[in-house]
Amino acid sequence: MPAKRKASSSVQSGTKAGKASEASTPGPSTPQSVGSSDEYTDSDEYESEGQKETLKKNREKFSINKYKAKKTSSTIKGRDSASHHFGNNDFSYLSLKPDHNNRPLWIEPTRGRIILESFSPLATHAQDFLTTVAEPISRPNFLHEYALTPHSLYAAVSVGLDPKDIINVLDRLSKVPLPDNIRDFITSCTQSFGKVKLVLKNTKHYLESSDPEMLQKLLKDEIIGPLRVQGAEEITTTAAPKLGGLVIPGTKTAAGVAQQATDINTGKRPTEAENVTQEDIFAKLNEEDDDDEDADAVHSFEIADHGIETVQKRCLELELPVLEEYDFRNDEANANLEIDLRPSAQIRPYQEKSLSKMFGNGRAKSGIIVLPCGAGKTLVGITAACTIKKSVFILATSSMSAVQWRQEFLKWSNISPNDVAIFTAENKERFTGNAGIIISTYPMMTAAGRRGYDTQKMLDFIFSREWGLMILDEVHVAPAAMFRKVTSLVKTHSKLGLTATLLREDDKIEDLNFLIGPKLYEANWMELADQGHIARVQCAEVWCPMTTEFYSEYLRATGRKRKLIYTLNPRKFQACQFLIDYHEKRGDKIIVFSDDVYTLQVYAHKLNKAFIYGSTGNHERLRILENFQHNENINTLFLSKIGDTSLDLPEATCLIQISSHYGSRRQEAQRLGRILRAKRRNDEGFNAFFYTLVSKDTEEMFYSSKRQAFLVDQGYAFKVITHLQGIEKLPGLSFNTPAERRELLQNVMIYNEDFSEDEQNDDLFHLVDKKKAKKRAKARRTAGTLAELAGGQDMAYVEQNRSKNKDLKRKKGDSNAFFKKMHRDQAKRKQILAD
Numbered sequence: 151m152p153a154k155r156k157a158s159s160s161v162q163s164g165t166k167a168g169k170a171s172e173a174s175t176p177g178p179s180t181p182q183s184v185g186s187s188d189e190y191t192d193s194d195e196y197e198s199e200g201q202k203e204t205l206k207k208n209r210e211k212f213s214i215n216k217y218k219a220k221k222t223s224s225t226i227k228g229r230d231s232a233s234h235h236f237g238n239n240d241f242s243y244l245s246l247k248p249d250h251n252n253r254p255l256w257i258e259p260t261r262g263r264i265i266l267e268s269f270s271p272l273a274t275h276a277q278d279f280l281t282t283v284a285e286p287i288s289r290p291n292f293l294h295e296y297a298l299t300p301h302s303l304y305a306a307v308s309v310g311l312d313p314k315d316i317i318n319v320l321d322r323l324s325k326v327p328l329p330d331n332i333r334d335f336i337t338s339c340t341q342s343f344g345k346v347k348l349v350l351k352n353t354k355h356y357l358e359s360s361d362p363e364m365l366q367k368l369l370k371d372e373i374i375g376p377l378r379v380q381g382a383e384e385i386t387t388t389a390a391p392k393l394g395g396l397v398i399p400g401t402k403t404a405a406g407v408a409q410q411a412t413d414i415n416t417g418k419r420p421t422e423a424e425n426v427t428q429e430d431i432f433a434k435l436n437e438e439d440d441d442d443e444d445a446d447a448v449h450s451f452e453i454a455d456h457g458i459e460t461v462q463k464r465c466l467e468l469e470l471p472v473l474e475e476y477d478f479r480n481d482e483a484n485a486n487l488e489i490d491l492r493p494s495a496q497i498r499p500y501q502e503k504s505l506s507k508m509f510g511n512g513r514a515k516s517g518i519i520v521l522p523c524g525a526g527k528t529l530v531g532i533t534a535a536c537t538i539k540k541s542v543f544i545l546a547t548s549s550m551s552a553v554q555w556r557q558e559f560l561k562w563s564n565i566s567p568n569d570v571a572i573f574t575a576e577n578k579e580r581f582t583g584n585a586g587i588i589i590s591t592y593p594m595m596t597a598a599g600r601r602g603y604d605t606q607k608m609l610d611f612i613f614s615r616e617w618g619l620m621i622l623d624e625v626h627v628a629p630a631a632m633f634r635k636v637t638s639l640v641k642t643h644s645k646l647g648l649t650a651t652l653l654r655e656d657d658k659i660e661d662l663n664f665l666i667g668p669k670l671y672e673a674n675w676m677e678l679a680d681q682g683h684i685a686r687v688q689c690a691e692v693w694c695p696m697t698t699e700f701y702s703e704y705l706r707a708t709g710r711k712r713k714l715i716y717t718l719n720p721r722k723f724q725a726c727q728f729l730i731d732y733h734e735k736r737g738d739k740i741i742v743f744s745d746d747v748y749t750l751q752v753y754a755h756k757l758n759k760a761f762i763y764g765s766t767g768n769h770e771r772l773r774i775l776e777n778f779q780h781n782e783n784i785n786t787l788f789l790s791k792i793g794d795t796s797l798d799l800p801e802a803t804c805l806i807q808i809s810s811h812y813g814s815r816r817q818e819a820q821r822l823g824r825i826l827r828a829k830r831r832n833d834e835g836f837n838a839f840f841y842t843l844v845s846k847d848t849e850e851m852f853y854s855s856k857r858q859a860f861l862v863d864q865g866y867a868f869k870v871i872t873h874l875q876g877i878e879k880l881p882g883l884s885f886n887t888p889a890e891r892r893e894l895l896q897n898v899m900i901y902n903e904d905f906s907e908d909e910q911n912d913d914l915f916h917l918v919d920k921k922k923a924k925k926r927a928k929a930r931r932t933a934g935t936l937a938e939l940a941g942g943q944d945m946a947y948v949e950q951n952r953s954k955n956k957d958l959k960r961k962k963g964d965s966n967a968f969f970k971k972m973h974r975d976q977a978k979r980k981q982i983l984a985d
C-alpha cells in the first residue's frame with residue numbers, strides 16, 4: 151500500500167517514503183502530455199482494423215467489471231454514520247472471522263484486490279499461492295497488493311490448479327469470508343480456461359479436452375467444424391499424459407505445483423509452529439494435484455494448420471480460450487537437440503520457480519517470465535531450452551545481444567558451438583545438425599521490403615521448419631504488429647517471453663496475453679535483494695530550488711527551452727557536484743544519466759568528467775568504459791540514455807539522474823537495473839545509491855513522481871532530500887556567484903541547437919514498428935553503441951538520421967565560446983585517459 155511522501159532534511163536522514171500522489175507533488179502546473187513520447191498510436195500497432203477489433207473485444211471480455219459486487223440490502227445494512235466518509239471503500243459490512251488474526255489476507259469484493267500482510271507467519275506461503283493465482287500490483291514492506299484478473303486465473307489453471315482449490319485456499323487465508331462475487335468471478339473465469347487445449351503432436355495440431363461433450367460442441371460449431379482435418383478419425387481418445395515427473399536441469403526437484411508445500415525461495419520445509427495452519431491450508435491443494443495425475447482419458451480431433459488462428463479466435467468468442475501446450479517429450483517428429491546444463495550451473499530458487507510455472511505439468515506452456523534486471527533471465531531461457539531439447543529460435547534486441555546469448559549458451563550448457571548460430575546483418579549462419587539454435591534480432595526478422603539473397607535464404611530456412619521453443623527477449627518492447635508477424639511466420643510449439651519491466655505507458659502490455667501467453671511468474675525485487683541476488687538500493691529524490699533568474703526564465707519559456715532551464719538549474723548542478731564528491735570519497739563508482747545531450751556535455755565538461763553519448767566513437771567509448779572499470783582515478787561516468795539498458799558495469803554502485811524521459815516508469819526501472827548487478831552487493835552492509843535530482847516547483851517534480859510509481863510498487867522507498875548538508879562548504883562549488891549563474895543562463899538562452907535530436911528516436915518501437923521501416927532502414931546510421939562495447943548493444947539506440955548527424959557535426963564546429971572551451975577541455979581529458 152503506497153505510503154505518503156515525506157520530506158527529510160539531509161542525506162543521512164532515514165525517512166521512508168512511498169508513491170507520491172499527484173496532489174502532494176508541488177509544482178506550478180500539471181502537464182497534460184505526460185509521457186506522451188511513450189505513447190503509441192493504434193494505427194502503428196496493428197495491421198488491420200479487424201485485428202484491432204479482436205484485441206479490443208478480448209480486453210473487454212476479460213475485464214473484471216462484469217463481475218462487480220452487487221450492493222444488496224445486506225451489504226448496505228452494516229453501514230453506519232461514518233460510512234459515507236469512505237465512499238465505495240467502506241467494507242465494514244464484511245464480518246471478520248473469529249480467528250482473523252491468524253489469517254494473512256483481506257479480499258476486497260469490488261475490484262478483486264487482495265491485500266496480504268507480509269509480516270504474517272503465513273506470508274511466504276500465501277505469497278507463493280498468490281503469485282500463482284493473482285497479479286502482483288504493489289509489494290512494499292508490510293502490505294502487498296494483488297489483483298485477481300482473468301489472465302492470472304488463466305495462468306493458474308494452466309499450471310494445474312482447480313477453481314475449487316483456488317476458492318478454498320483463498321477462503322482459508324482470508325480474514326473475511328470470501329465474497330460471493332469473487333467466487334463467481336473465479337468460477338466463471340476458470341471453468342472455461344484450460345478445458346480446451348491446442349496441442350502440436352508430430353507436426354499436427356489437435357484440439358484436446360478431457361470432456362468429450364465439449365469437443366462435440368466445438369465440432370458442431372459452424373466455423374470450427376469445417377476446420378477438422380477430413381479423413382482423420384472424428385474424435386480420438388487416448389490415455390491422459392502422465393503429468394509431473396519432469397526434472398528441470400540445474401534443479402534438485404521435479405517441477406510442478408506440488409512444490410508449493412515447500413518454500414521454494416529458501417528451500418525450507420515449514421517450521422513446527424507453522425505446520426498446523428499451513429497443512430490445513432495447503433494439504434487440500436496438494437491432494438487435488440495428486441488426483442490430477444490420475445486424470446483419465448483425453449479426447450481430441452485434428453485441425454488443419456491453416457485454421458489454427460481462426461480456431462483460436464473462435465474459441466475466444468465462445469468463451470473457451472484454448473491453452474497452448476507443447477508435449478515435447480512425446481514429439482517424435484522433431485529432432486532432439488544435444489543440450490544439457492553444465493554440472494556447474496545451479497539455477498537459483500526463483501529461476502527454478504519461474505520455470506516450474508512453465509513446465510508445471512510436464513508440457514511446455516507459452517507465457518512470460520518477469521525477473522528484475524540482472525537477475526538472470528538469460529539462464530532461465532537457456533534452462534528452458536535444455537528442458538525441451540528441441541530446436542530453439544531466439545529473438546534478441548540487437549546483434550550484440552545476440553552474440554551475448556550465444557556466449558551464454560556456450561558458458562552454461564554443453565551445446566556444441568556448431569549448433570548455435572547467429573542470424574544478424576553481420577552473421578548469417580546455420581547450425582550443422584538436424585536440430586539447433588538460431589539467435590536473431592527483431593529488426594532482422596521484421597524489416598520490410600526486399601531482402602538480400604543470403605538473408606532471404608536464411609529466412610526461408612527459418613520459416614520452413616518447426617521450432618520447439620521461441621524465446622523473446624525484452625518482450626515488453628515490441629508492439630503487437632511485430633509479434634503477430636514473427637509468431638505467425640516462425641512455426642514454434644512454445645513461446646517464452648522474458649522481461650524485467652512488463653510495462654508500457656499505453657497499457658497495451660495486456661495484448662501480450664493473447665499474442666505470447668499469460669504472465670507465468672513475476673519475481674519479488676525486494677526478496678531477491680534480501681537474498682543477495684541483486685543489490686540493495688537506497689533511492690532518493692533531491693529537491694533543488696531554482697535560482698531566481700532561472701525560475702523567472704522558466705516561467706516564460708516553453709517546450710525544450712523550459713526543460714533545458716530546469717535541468718541546467720545551477721542548484722541542481724551543485725547538488726550533482728556535491729554528490730559526486732561525496733560518493734567518490736566513499737569509494738563508489740558513479741554513473742550520471744542525462745537524457746539531454748547538451749546538459750550532459752555542460753555538466754561533464756564543467757566537472758571535468760568522461761562522458762559518452764550517441765555520437766561518441768566506438769574506440770573512445772571502449773577506452774572510457776575500461777577506464778571506468780579498472781582505473782581508480784576515473785570514478786564518474788556521464789551517460790546519455792544510450793546506457794539505459796543492457797549495460798553491464800558491475801563496478802557501478804551509485805547512480806545520479808539529472809535529466810530523464812518525462813514520466814517513463816520503464817526508463818526509471820531500467821536505469822536502476824544498472825546498479826542492481828553491483829559486484830559488491832554481498833559485502834556486509836552494502837547499499838547502492840540511486841539519486842534523482844529534480845528542480846523544485848517545476849514540472850520535473852511531477853514527472854519524477856510518475857516515474858517512481860513502478861519502483862515504489864516493487865517496494866523501493868524514495869527519500870526526499872530537501873537539503874544536502876555541507877553543500878555550501880564544498881571547495882570549488884560551481885556557479886556559486888551571480889555572475890557565473892548569469893553566464894550559464896545566457897548560454898542556455900542563446901543555445902538553439904537540438905543536440906539530443908540524434909538520440910530522439912531511440913525506441914525500439916520507432917525503429918521497427920512503423921510502415922516507413924524501409925525508408926528508415928536507408929536513413930539509419932549504424933554506428934556502434936555504448937552497449938555494444940559493453941557487451942550488450944541495444945538496437946533501440948541505433949542512430950537513424952544520417953543527415954541530422956552530419957548536421958550536428960557541422961553545427962558543433964561553430965558552436966559558441968562555451969562549447970569551444972569544452973572541446974578543448976575534452977581533448978585534454980582524452981589525452982589524460984590515453985596516458
Ligand SMILES: Nc1ncnc2c1ncn2[C@@H]1O[C@H](COP(=O)(O)OP(=O)(O)OP(=O)(O)O)[C@@H](O)[C@H]1O
Binds near residue numbers: 498521522529796823
Ligand atoms: N544461477 C546463476 N548462477 C550464477 N550466476 C548467475 C545465475 N543466474 C544469472 N547469473 C549471472 O547474473 C548476471 C546477470 O544475468 P543476465 O544478464 O541474464 O541478467 P538479465 O536478467 O538478463 O539482466 P538485464 O535485464 O539487465 O539484461 C550474469 O552475469 C549471469 O551470468
